[in-house]
Amino acid sequence: MTDPRPDDELLALARRGDERAFAALVERYEGVVAATAIGMLGRGDDADDVGQETFIRFHRSLDRFRGEASLKTYLAHIAMNLSLNALRSRRRTLLRFSGGDDAVADALEPGAGPAGETDAAELKRVVQHAVTALSEKHRAVVVLRMFQDFSTRETAQMLGVPEGTVLSRLSRAMQELQTRLAPYVRDGFLPTPMETTR
Amino acid sequence: MTDRHDELHDDALGALLRASAPDRFDAGFSGRVLTRRRAEEQSWAAGLQRQFFRVVPLAAAAALLLASMNWWSARSSHASVIDAALNLPQVSLATAYASSSYYASPDSATQMP
Incomplete structure (x- = not known):
């Protein structure tokens, strides 16, 4: 409680x-x-x-x-x-x-894709792996802006970079994630709040 | 049309990311934090204790050395061992008067018997 x-x-x-x-x-x-x-x-x-x-x-x-x-x-x-x-x-x-990206590559194998019996926890794992595979700078922006919903200004202050840098890094990171997670985004495979575990 | 399509994909990706944010460590996290905090506190106290026990023998040895030197230098006088070790000056009625006249004003010194 x-x-x-x-x-x-x-x-x-x-x-x-x-x-x-x-x-x-x-x-x-x-x-x-x-x-x-x-x-x-x-x-x-x-x-x-x-x-x-x-x-x-x-x-x-x-x-x-x-x-x-x-x-x-x-x-x-x-x-x-x-x-x-x-x-x-x-x-x-x-x-x-x-190897760096091996974990992500494994996680994105077809068997773990939306066509299979992927559950919400598995999807979260895949998304988290995709984020972890981003470069350190891009990852930090995604974690603060997308995971935590901090504003661009707050993110810039926390990382000690200008707001413009946050925006450009976020844009590049989202493009990369869009590519990596395309099957999940295209099929609208989103975990509902009740389904999410971690 | 393409822009709108991209926008929808961005929204969907944003929603996917937000829904996938890690929200918990493995079970028992707060317990692990408190245990670590207590351990850190105890290690600080233990460190202080170790420093204390490291300093005490040195301080005791230094005190003993000083006492021995005092006693050695005062061994020919008639002072007791304690007085000699602590380098206490010998106090008699005469020295007491002498020290009070030393601190007293010239007028009051003349009034003394």
Whole structure:
């Protein structure tokens, strides 16, 4: 059951060391952080680690958080920075040994297409893989603009780039996704909210 | 017609992306966050404790060395071992008067017996 108390109240309690209030905030904003971390890194230990670290850093900065930005923006910003750091670290170590797009190619095999018995969870996995296969810069824009519905201005501020850059990156990313996900978009195969799992 | 078609596809793609956004980590995420936070807190406290135990023997050794040096330099006087180790000055009635006259004003010093 979700805690009905407003953010301000939970924040004040968390600052005084109330662990349950902090847990309630974690549960409330898990989705925001998950969309950022999993969107950028793909589902797995790395994303989970970034998610945990995001909330640990948030806890450390509870006294400094004055609410200039919304909590959603604040947490998404931390999660995005940590995800980009994790990607850089991963690129240095692992990416040179892997093929990159293999996972997406596997996910987009005909057997997993709309003609088959693809369920909503499978479709989400395919879409998330397609997003993960985008370049880091394009992916960050898609995650913030499309997954999280942040405005162009907010996205630009979080990524530290001009708004025009956000728009051009988004346009290119959408073109690429349109190509990759054409069968799913063309057939109007959209998961309903009730069907979606992760 | 093509533009309209592309627009519809963009809308459909946008809807597909929004519907596919990850919204949860694996089950038990908040529990993992709290456990990690507690562990971090404990490791901070444990780190502080380790630093304390690292400093204590050094501080004790330094204190012992100073006390020994004090005692050695005062061994010929008639001071007790404690007074010598702590380098306490010997206090007698005469030195007490002398120190009070040292701090007192010249007028009050002349009124002393």
